[in-house]
Amino acid sequence: MITISSISFGEDVEREVLDTLRSGVVAQGPKVAKFEERFAELVGTRHAVAVNSGTTALIAALQVQDLEPDDEVLTTPFTFVATLNAILESGATARFADITESDFALDPAVTAERVNERTKVLLPVHLYGQVADMAALMPLAESRGLAVVEDAAQAHGATFEGRGAGSFGLGCFSFYATKNLTTAEGGMITTDNDTVADRLRVLRNQGMRRRYEYEMVGQNFRMTDLQASLVLPQLGSYREQVESRRRNAEALRTGLKDVDGLRLPSELDGRGHVWHQFTVTLGEDAPIDRDILAQRLYERGVGSGVYYPKAAYDYDCYRKHPRVIIEDTPVAASVARRCLSLPVHAALSDGEIDQIISAVRDALEAS
Numbered sequence: 611m612i613t614i615s616s617i618s619f620g621e622d623v624e625r626e627v628l629d630t631l632r633s634g635v636v637a638q639g640p641k642v643a644k645f646e647e648r649f650a651e652l653v654g655t656r657h658a659v660a661v662n663s664g665t666t667a668l669i670a671a672l673q674v675q676d677l678e679p680d681d682e683v684l685t686t687p688f689t690f691v692a693t694l695n696a697i698l699e700s701g702a703t704a705r706f707a708d709i710t711e712s713d714f715a716l717d718p719a720v721t722a723e724r725v726n727e728r729t730k731v732l733l734p735v736h737l738y739g740q741v742a743d744m745a746a747l748m749p750l751a752e753s754r755g756l757a758v759v760e761d762a763a764q765a766h767g768a769t770f771e772g773r774g775a776g777s778f779g780l781g782c783f784s785f786y787a788t789k790n791l792t793t794a795e796g797g798m799i800t801t802d803n804d805t806v807a808d809r810l811r812v813l814r815n816q817g818m819r820r821r822y823e824y825e826m827v828g829q830n831f832r833m834t835d836l837q838a839s840l841v842l843p844q845l846g847s848y849r850e851q852v853e854s855r856r857r858n859a860e861a862l863r864t865g866l867k868d869v870d871g872l873r874l875p876s877e878l879d880g881r882g883h884v885w886h887q888f889t890v891t892l893g894e895d896a897p898i899d900r901d902i903l904a905q906r907l908y909e910r911g912v913g914s915g916v917y918y919p920k921a922a923y924d925y926d927c928y929r930k931h932p933r934v935i936i937e938d939t940p941v942a943a944s945v946a947r948r949c950l951s952l953p954v955h956a957a958l959s960d961g962e963i964d965q966i967i968s969a970v971r972d973a974l975e976a977s
């Protein structure tokens with residue numbers, strides 16, 4: 611079976627973990643500091659603050675905005691539910707704008723229409739490893755006085771016109787097991803702002819600057835050196851990993867072009883895609899639906915994933931929530947029914963890529 615993601619750690623990781631175990635410092639220590647330094651370089655920001663998940667990165671980035679319950683965070687509904695959970699945890703209200711099918715991220719025109727006097731934060735999600743249209747979203751945020759929090763959980767090292775994902779506003783990353791870089795569980799917030807970075811560092815450690823001196827209501831959002839040990843060796847070969855993902859994406863695009871009813875993902879002009887996912891969408895006229903395609907691929911030994919089957923707000927617990935404002939997002943609703951992610955990870959062999967291509971062709975063309 612070809613799986614949608616693949617995790618394997620080399621001997622370099624084993625050595626790093628062993629070194630941490632033997633050092634006696636297993637909680638937050640020098641390895642977390644080293645990871646922060648190197649991650650800030652990757653993103654191109656002055657600061658990177660490590661936390662214990664992508665979700666807590668988003669919560670912390672929103673908490674330092676000091677939001678009131680009526681303040682609105684405007685985001686995309688086509689995302690992992692953590693984006694929405696973090697907004698609600700920060701105490702603010704969530705509102706949604708629709709996406710474009712070309713990048714699966716916020717549509718700047720619809721987003722502009724949904725900004726109102728209560729909107730305080732714009733929260734784009736760089737889905738599947740490609741940065742949202744920041745050339746349009748940043749001027750919108752600036753003209754309306756909005757803070758920008760980027761959900762870059764899937765976009766480590768992605769770029770937009772040469773700038774790193776996570777360097778436009780407060781960047782929030784995840785290092786969950788299936789992400790391009792992993793600490794098993796972990797997160798990071800990136801920023802150029804010295805004051806905000808300082809507040810985040812105090813916030814993640816119980817609001818404590820010096821021992822038993824509390825300057826704010828805090829949290830325990832700390833990452834451990836054991837977690838950082840997993841990722842330090844991965845950073846050294848990350849460029850090569852992205853290169854493999856890019857080659858795999860190119861091979862899939864070449865092998866699957868001209869398949870009727872299938873729309874392929876592409877790297878848009880000016881955007882450096884890191885191919886966390888390779889997500890195809892079936893046309894409305896496709897001979898079979900998405901779930902049947904997934905089933906046929908499975909029968910041919912090819913795993914796939916649905917990210918995501920519904921708009922994030924489209925569950926009873928959010929539909930009934932007083933701080934979730936629901937308006938139509940027809941493109942997101944439609945794409946959620948038609949999308950399917952195929953394996954694109956760096957561990958795929960040429961033979962496996964060929965197998966994925968023939969499985970998709972068989973499934974659609976035999977119909």
Ligand SMILES: *Cc1c(COP(=O)(O)O)cnc(C)c1O
Nearest residue numbers: 663664665690692763784785786
């Ligand atoms: C993974 C992910 C998160 C949450 O990260 P965790 O580390 O799992 O908490 C948030 N947003 C998106 C888009 C993600 O893919």
